[in-house]
Amino acid sequence: MPASPLYRPDPRVSELGGEFADPVAAAAFPETILRFRNDRAARTVGLDTLTDAEWIAHFGRFEPLPGNLPTPLAMRYHGHQFRVYNPDLGDGRGFTFAQLRETGTGRLMDLGTKGTGQTPWSRQGDGRLTLKGGVREALATAMLEALGVPTSRTLSLVETGEALMRNDEPSPTRGAAMVRLSHSHIRFGSFQRHAYLQAPQRITRLTDHVIELYYPELADEADRPGALLRAVTAKAAALAAAWMAAGFVHGVLNTDNMNITGESFDYGPYRFLPYNDPNFTAAYFDSTGLYAFGRQPETVFWNLQQLAACLALVGDQDALIAALNTFAGEYHRALTAAVLRRLGVRSRSEAEDVELAKATFQAFAGGGTALRWEPLFFDWFGNGEARALAGPRAGLYADEGFAELRRRLGSYEAERPERLADPYFEGPEPQELIYEEIEAIWASIAEADDWSAFHAKLAAIETARKAYGLAAG
Incomplete structure (x- = not known):
């Protein structure tokens, strides 16, 4: 008990x-x-x-x-x-x-x-x-x-x-x-089932249930389906942006693997990027690259369109289209904010923040396979230029391809600079979760029932979580 x-x-x-x-x-x-x-x-x-x-x-x-x-x-x-x-x-x-x-x-x-x-x-x-x-x-x-x-x-x-x-x-x-x-x-597919069965009254019941329990601020909206889709669109856009900033590939972004609260779940053949590659796929059976890293925002929007088609049975079509049309703006704002969080810096202005996010992705593109995804954010966290240029990737960052990122970051201040005092940032390398490390952890369990690497990795990730202090949202 x-x-x-x-x-x-x-x-x-x-x-x-x-x-x-x-x-x-x-x-x-x-x-x-x-x-x-x-x-x-x-x-x-x-x-x-x-x-x-x-x-x-x-x-x-x-x-x-x-x-x-x-x-x-x-x-x-x-x-x-x-x-x-x-x-x-x-x-x-x-x-x-x-x-x-x-x-x-x-x-x-x-x-x-x-x-x-x-x-x-x-x-x-x-x-x-x-x-x-x-x-x-x-x-x-x-x-x-x-x-x-x-x-x-x-x-x-x-x-x-x-x-x-x-x-x-x-x-x-x-x-x-x-x-x-x-x-x-409650998944997008929860609505799809009742649309397929031509049961609009159940879609209304599900909409009311979702609003009551997860979006109570929408209770007084005249057009509940349209209001719900707008709210879910904002959450889904923020999730897609968070994946992109984390260098994460979900792998199987089917409509039944997306829920109405914008929370990532159900991890099968996922991968974290070893380095920037928009065409990187996580699932061996994704032969066309439908769910590749760079296509995840497009896929999330496509899935939202399927949810909208279900809500069209009970809501105003124009309001639903208007809700869908907010996705691009919501995504780009969320991506910029996610990049700034990952860099640990304080926002300056919308225009400057957008340019900093662009410079970050350009730096990844210029770094190619020589630059792993996670180390860039670790090295430069809190505008850590001195740390980055004294670390193991100093030569790479001194290259002309990183000049724009260095220039843009130079005018930014650390957000919550006290985080930089954490011993985590004294090390040369961040915590990563690359495929080969996961396989090695599993090999110890499979071959010798040795769980020490698994628990050690979780403890190390927890150290990183506390150091970064990144609140999901």
Whole structure:
């Protein structure tokens, strides 16, 4: 039983009714070995006081949390997968386990699972998650949070004692059950399902539900669908900008992998850029580069258009078009702000800030494969010219290709300059999460059940998070 007075259950998803979700049961696992618990995230919802035994009971065997959902719910949705519509989707290996209020903000948060067994939407899948997939997601969410990207947080990872067969990795491989803490699991595809079924009354119900719980400031809007799309567009634009500033490639930006609160989640074949490459893809099966790094803003806008088509069944078309037309401006403003946050400098003026962001991306282009993505922001954080020109990339930064960035940054002041006193900035290299390091971390686990590199990496990323002090938003 959670003893913390900060635990505030508020299960609301069941209010939508049976057309939106299906009650399901978690799989019974041969073993439940706790591999990772995120007490910092748990503290935000009053669950950090659970003992390890209670933790496993709730997040390994999925015994209901007090006052919360009595039965997990697998959400129903459709979606475009690589722009091909698929009406046979839904939570196929996970469910919404609980909903609760976040300390301080009062935001409604979801506990969603991955790898917890088959549901009515599993199709031919086994409903399971590989342990490697859980390890990769825990690392991804930690790194994204450190870089200021709005993201789900990996709350728990429990090894299940199962041997899973997979086509895309050596098998048999170990299984896991993962729990993520997210602002919402209502997806663009949640609206698409009811548009496909020609059920406008359900779209209205879903719109009202989303506004009540996630956008209460829109409650008095005369045209709720148009107002909602405008708000979601702003959130999605900010998310796309945050990915671009972080050098992050989601990999599978299907409409069912985007939610209505603008939070990144569900990490499969993601990658962080080793160096600037607009054509870099994360998924080996993305043969056309549809979801390449440089195409992510375009893809997010395309997905918003699909959401707008659903809302057109219940809203004013002109208002929806007007909402979509805000995307470009919202994205460019958000990208400029994201670059300034990553550089750790204070805004000067809109025009100057835009030019600084342009100079930053031009510097990346000029640096080519010699310049890794993360070190540039680390070296120059807080307008750290002295540090950058004395570090391991000093010769590169002295090149003419970086002259414009040096000139632009020269007139900027550090935002919260006290951050520069953190010992993190005394080192020559920043924390990164490149593919080869993830593979090495997994190799230690797979070959010797050695988790030390995994936990050390999470601790190092946490050091970076505290040093940067980048609030997602």
